Amino acid sequence: MKSGKLLTSVVAPLIAIIIAFGLAALALLLVDINPITAYKEMFVFGTSTESLIITVNNALPLFVSALAVGIGFKMGLFNIGIEGTYLIAALFAAYIGAQFSITPVLHVTAILLVAVAVGAFWAWIPAMLKVKRGVHEVIATIMLNYIAFALSAYLFLNVFKAESSSLTIATDLIPETGWIPSLNPVLGWFGIEARAGANLYGFLIIAIFLGIGYHYLVNKSRYGYDLRSSGVNAAAAHASGVDPKRMIVRTMLISGGLAGLVGIAPLLGFYHQYPQDFPRNFGFNGIAVALLGRNHPVGMAFGALLFGFMQRSSLILDLKDVPKEIVTIIQGIVVLAVVIVYEVISRYVQRRVVAAAARATEAEHATVEVAA
């Protein structure tokens, strides 16, 4: 059992990552670039203190996004709408957060609540469409992404944009009470000094709590049991008393609420306002991270860190005349490879478990017969 778990949770992603880097190396060779040099550059650049801090910063939105996707995956519900959800939520959070100033902790809490509420509302729409009208959530959430893009652009330009004459087009600046402070002072206690510009987001603490909360909710609670059994066998869960409609609505609300928090790390840790070029793609990459991490919080944390690392270290490639798109290729292959490798390994593990159980009961059988 233990070795089976190790195989599926550690060996499978490792093999997938090796395959991905291997195939990307082939792609690099095709364009006459020495992959070893390229990877070395990435590694050397990516492991500086500043890069590592930015890796974590990059990973935070991806991790939260993966949590939002992962909880749906656990019951076979595919919320592809994280992308649109977090943009809308971040926009509202930034705008409303800039309207008032209260004590720091309360202010941040209020902004988080706004983001969660907007995100949950945005996910509630496809949940209702599915429950009341049978619209598949994949269709609904993909379409709602486009609505979210258009709606957030409209609201931004026509309603929420600051009137001030600053150079950047953005919402009003959130007062400092609504910022999440950097963790660099904490790093300082451990003797880690980062150069200016690399501030470890304080959202890290919140993300860790979200990960722990996710684990308890999914793996320890009654709701989590209902969620997972719906994913394993919907008919059996239904017969056991799980109301599938209520389950869909609750799970979409949780997923949407988490999605609402995706943009918070850069918003309250860096921008402190919603600029026109607020970072995109956390939602789509979060799906990849959830796949990579097999919907497990620890796995998703590693997946998010890997993606964050690649995103950061790819910056060096442009300077060395290596197309940094190679990183996108690696990310794509990692996800495909992990899905395939995981499937192969889990079948193998499954066979072993079944065989072991058969052997164990056979032995039991034999001893019973001997006794009789």
Add this chain to the structure above:
Amino acid sequence: MVQAPAIQLHGVTKRYPGVVANKDVELTVETAEVHAVVGENGAGKSTLMKIIYGMVRPDAGDITIDGKPAHFRTPKDAIDAGIGMVHQHFMLADNFTVLENVVLGSEPRSGLEIDFRGATERIRQLGETYGLRLDPHQKVETLSVGERQRVEIIKVLYRGAKILILDEPTAVLVPQEVTELFESIRDLKEQGHTIVFISHKLDEVLSIADRITVMRDGRTVGTTTPAEVDARQLAEMMIGSELPSPHTKEATVQDVVLLEVSDLSLMSDTGRPLLQGISFVVHKGEIVGIAGVEGNGQAQLVDSIIGLAPGATGEIALSGTSITELSTRDRRSAGIGLIPEDRHRQGLLLSAPLWENAALGHQNKEPYAKGLWIDKKGARAQTEEIVRRFDVMTPNVDVPATALSGGNQQKLVVGREIMANPMVLIAAQPTRGIDIGAQAAVWEELKSARAAGMGILLISADLEELIGLSDAIHVLFEGRLVAKLDPAQITPEILGSHMTGAGEEKAS
């Protein structure tokens, strides 16, 4: 010259990881005989047939067909050698006609077109020769189970099979249909066909087979003829010990009504009535049987009572309190338990550990839960108790349910429902697909639950089981309860004729 046997197997062995499905199997089937292979579920009959039909390759042993060594890689090779298989679960396209189903995969061509006319003629011919009457142009979805089986048989004959393997052909048939099938089998034999007949219904085997080979634990334990043995001896060969019986005669029925179903009706999405005006009661300490050919509303009846059929109308009361408006979870909490007819579909989380499976349906209460949290410790302890009391063969309670044999899975499902001590237990096909030992264990548990005052609604296709266990039997036919019978007064034959609707006509 003596004709070579149609099928001869020598020392055939097939191992699966951790289990030996077939070991040193010896089987000789003469040409133009009906040869029955009997054994409990899990005795290795299916694996053996898959080997003969080329679906599974043996690890060791020789197979000869009509005297020639055979090394089948795929069923196609077996079909080419003249072997045809009629599976227990039909493999027909419902929205195709009989004709289309028969030619599917071996379409007769004349030029670029499919020669439907020639095929129709051949199907008619085959039908007349072997008493397999069918209209080639009828859609399969409109056919009865018996007729569908005929389509399957014609399908293999159409492909030129001389050796027919029939896998549990009578499992889905009512007695009258069985008689018709047997006539066809005799016709086939007379025309020189060889039939391998797999079954665990011993009376049928004794009436149709020329010779019988018994399998136990993956081995062939012997070959005999109907003249040499009776059903009892045959069964004892199969299980290697004495026979259990479902019979329960000491009355435990009390006056208290536990479950009262009144005027229950249900329509399909297309407006076809699935259940019509169903009314019955289950008393404390009573087992009420529901008999009927599968597909006459049993599944819908169960769904309506447990709350999975939102469109159902009528009243359902549990111990005098209406539960009509309650959700499935609330109905379960109010005291209804369910052993679903298909444990894989509705009863188990195959990839989840046993203790999570034991919690299924009871995940909201002790000992499986504490407040909003799952109580893993309590759940595991309870599961260990189920495993112990119901003799579930498993190394521990952390293996996935899929690692258990069918009988042990069923014992787990039965165990978790009985241990939860519901007021009323719906037991749908509680012993389907499990071996005789496990069957006897399930019967014993149902009997002692009944003696302890549980009300049980027993839905079963096994007529012996229904008659043996029930205190009263209702017959469900086309969504209506058409007869109420006293199990003490009836035989499987009488019950069978009611199940086809014949009893109702006589009564009216």
